[in-house]
Amino acid sequence: MNFLNGITLLLVYQLVGEVAVRLAGLPIPGPVLGMVMLFLTLLIRGRAPAAVDQASSALLSHLSLLFVPAGVGMMVHFGRIAEEWLPITLALLLSTIITMVATALIMQVTSRWFAGPLENGGPGDD
CATH class of the missing domain: 1.20.5 (Single alpha-helices involved in coiled-coils or other helix-helix interfaces)
Structure with missing residues (x-):
């Protein structure tokens, strides 16, 4: 359940970044803005919650799979x-x-x- 909470939080930040970019008409990708907002949140908190740590570690361990669509393209x-x-x-x-x-x-x-x-x-x- 901890992983699910972490991945949900990561996706919420991505969604908020996407919505903010579209509403404000900013020339940057929404996920990048979401990542910056997540970074600022973690910087203010001083640490990453265990759920986010677990989800990000799991995603990073499978990072090589994200290169498959680029290779197909x-x-x-x-x-x-x-x-x-x-x-x-x-x-x-x-x-x-x-x-x-x-x-x-x-x-x-x-x-x-x-x-x-x-x-x-x-x-x-x-």
Whole structure:
């Protein structure tokens, strides 16, 4: 019963996000807004309820099954993908490079921010 309560809560947040996006005309997917609202709720509470923890763990353990529809969709549209292989390849390569550079820069900035200025110099400063 705990799993059922958790999955119901997750689906309610998804539904609320979907309704909010449609009513407000926001340019983001409803489930994304629902996930942000769930995150804020969990942040305020400080912990996840046991039901949500159990449901999310069960969903994550079967995450690979969610790639099946995407694979089927690729096979259905294989002809179009074959015709448009160059722009698709360039988009994938450029987005990967941009993501890696952005991640590296963000990591450097946050590392410096969390480390703060060293007091009394670094190691080896005598």
